[in-house]
Amino acid sequence: MADLAETGEPIRIALLGSTGSIGRQALDVIARDPTFRVVALAAGSNTALLGEQARRHGATVVAAADAEGLAALRAEVGPGTTLLAGEAALVEIARRPDIDMLVVGTSGIVSLRPVIAALEAGTVVATANKETLVAGGHLVMPIARALAARRAAGDALDPLASPLAWLRPIDSEHSAIWQCLVGERLSTVAGLILTASGGPFLDTPAEAFATIRPEDALRHPTWRMGAKITVDSATLANKGLEVIEAHWLYDVAYDAIEVVVHPQSIVHSAVRFVDGSLKAQLGTPDMRLPIQYALTFPGRRSSPAAAPDLLAAARLEFRAPDEGRFPALGIAREAGRLGPRASAALIAADDVAVARFLDGSLDFPGIPRLLEAAVSRTTAMTPADAPEPLLADVVALDADTRAWARTFRAAGPAA
Ligand SMILES: NC(=O)c1ccc[n+]([C@@H]2O[C@H](COP(=O)([O-])OP(=O)(O)OC[C@H]3O[C@@H](n4cnc5c(N)ncnc54)[C@H](OP(=O)(O)O)[C@@H]3O)[C@@H](O)[C@H]2O)c1
Incomplete structure (x- = not known):
């Protein structure tokens, strides 16, 4: 199901690239809304911040980029935390049945495989990462379209019948276009x-x-x-x-x-x-608005981003x-x-x-x-x-x- 925000259940999130600019702002959005729950966090070399984020947000699964990062993380997180490392760890996180949404704020191509794994598992992906579409658009969009088609049942105006409900853009420009397209038919664009x-x-x-x-x-x-x-x-x-x-x-x-x-x-x-x-x-230039829209679609909630004057x-x-x-x-x-x-x-x-x-x-x-x-x-x-x-x-x-x-x-x- 893609209408996560409407179920009243907590939305369980795995966030890749949590220590970066997008990742930190995503955690800010997540922390403001009790219906979001962080299950897993992954990042690259900044294990001190990753460990601190895992403790603060109660992540039970944490992944570093390599074995060295994994060793550094051991000192940062509690004994009950599952620690993983490497690109395979990102794929493992993406496939977990206990996540509702994979949020991607990594740089580079490292998240392409996990994005495909999440979509193949029928999990919603919200991504800021550019490689996902620039290098892998021909790989990810057919899966998102197939997920949308399952839901479509002939109702093209159902926002959840759109591939965008499954592969949700975080970039402010693509979020803007997405917001303009809700309720519209692509054939009229x-x-x-x-x-x-x-x-x-x-x-x-x-x-x-x-x-x-x-x-x-x-x-x-x-x-x-x-x-x-x-x-x-x-x-x-x-x-x-x-x-x-x-x-x-x-x-x-x-x-x-x-x-x-x-x-x-x-x-x-x-x-x-x-x-x-x-x-x-x-909107004002504040990435927390498009991040939040991707997390709460098709709903809207109050946000820290100020409306433009x-x-x-x-x-x-x-x-x-x-x-x-x-x-x-x-x-x-x-x-x-x-x-x-x-x-x-x-x-x-x-x-x-x-x-x-x-x-x-x-x-x-x-x-x-x-x-x-x-x-x-x-x-x-x-x-x-x-x-x-x-x-x-x-x-x-x-x-x-x-x-x-x-x-x-x-x-x-x-x-
Ligand atoms: N920043 C924005 O406002 C913005 C807006 C629209 C789109 N985007 C796009 O969003 C993506 C992220 O941008 P950003 O500005 O947030 O980048 P960033 O600040 O450089 O953050 C990149 C994140 O990816 C992590 N990472 C790098 N290599 C990794 C690996 N091998 N395994 C796991 N995690 C890894 C980094 O971890 P460490 O820091 O721990 O090494 C960091 O958490 C880019 O594709 C960018 O073009 C960004």
């Missing part, structure tokens, strides 16, 4: 509008891009997020990844997904309908993105069109490109150069008649692209 803040370099001339430092890129004008996604917002790669996610989530053609720069970050995204209506969702905002501005200065957007859109191999390579390369920008081994313009080279490389290696990649192929491609990207030399000033 003419297009989607994803809004982008434009990041800190919205008005920076292209000539200055080579001198952008990590600390400049990490200064996002409206959102407080993890470092990787903050840099992705500065290059607009994040918006490109979101275009690919939107394609998979809403089954909308790439040509019908528009990106509009909206520096105030109040209109989170919008849907155009065939009758000329444009429906948008507005339109009079105080006074002016809502919209501009076309400058794809000349921000080529990552077009590169990502093209990777999406090319298919799952190109988009899997794109997102793997982007993770390395951002890490290299932050450690100083790649300059800011080098990020889109690396992305373009990664997509071209994968396309060149893929026979025209290659079938869609299986999970193992996607994971192997991710590892291969990462290894290649670490040694990539951009043909630019910082090469």
Whole structure:
């Protein structure tokens, strides 16, 4: 059953990536509502925080990324806690019959296998993680659609008959589109509008891009997020990844997904309908609202996020993105069109490109150069008649692209 919030029973949650930006905000949302119960938590290297979260939220299952983390966790949690480690632990957690929802806030491809495992077990997934759809959209969406079809029984207006009830987006833009689509038929959608803040370099001339430092890129004008996604917002790669996610989530053609720069970050995204209506969702830049919506769908509950004050905002501005200065957007859109191999390579390369920008081994313009080279490389290696990649192929491609990207030399000033 997907209408978890309506049953009156506690909603038992497993949270992957609990120590990250999304994970910490998810725990904040969960702690405010007694109907949520944390069963399992998993994270990477921050075992001190993971242990503290497990104690505070009463998790009975806790997973670290590796054996070293597992050893560190032993000192942090009580004797009755089940301790696990590694990617297999995430899959084991995802399949547990005592969880109602898998909430995913991990970075990277590590959660793709657990997401598939949860959906195959008929468990609702709420995910912020981008790899799930960018690299694995062709793998996860058919399972979500099959789960929705079981419920559908011909009633297309039942919100729980939607794949989105099973694979719930947490990203604010995709949550906005989801909220606009409730009660609507997908066949009446003419297009989607994803809004982008434009990041800190919205008005920076292209000539200055080579001198952008990590600390400049990490200064996002409206959102407080993890470092990787903050840099992705500065290059607009994040918006490109979101275009690919939107394609998979809403089954909308790439040509019908528009990106509009909206520096105030109040209109989170919008849907155009065939009758000329444009429906948008507005909110303040606070991830706790889309996180909570994913947890309580189809219901709404009071939340710590303040509603936007339109009079105080006074002016809502919209501009076309400058794809000349921000080529990552077009590169990502093209990777999406090319298919799952190109988009899997794109997102793997982007993770390395951002890490290299932050450690100083790649300059800011080098990020889109690396992305373009990664997509071209994968396309060149893929026979025209290659079938869609299986999970193992996607994971192997991710590892291969990462290894290649670490040694990539951009043909630019910082090469
Ligand atoms: N932050 C936002 O506002 C936001 C908004 C929309 C979408 N997203 C997307 O949500 C995802 C998470 O973003 P974030 O900003 O929260 O990232 P983050 O702050 O870097 O957190 C990543 C989380 O993943 C965990 N992790 C990393 N490797 C792991 C592994 N092998 N096994 C288990 N856990 C692992 C980390 O654990 P440790 O810290 O313990 O190593 C941490 O808990 C990304 O895909 C991002 O693009 C984020």
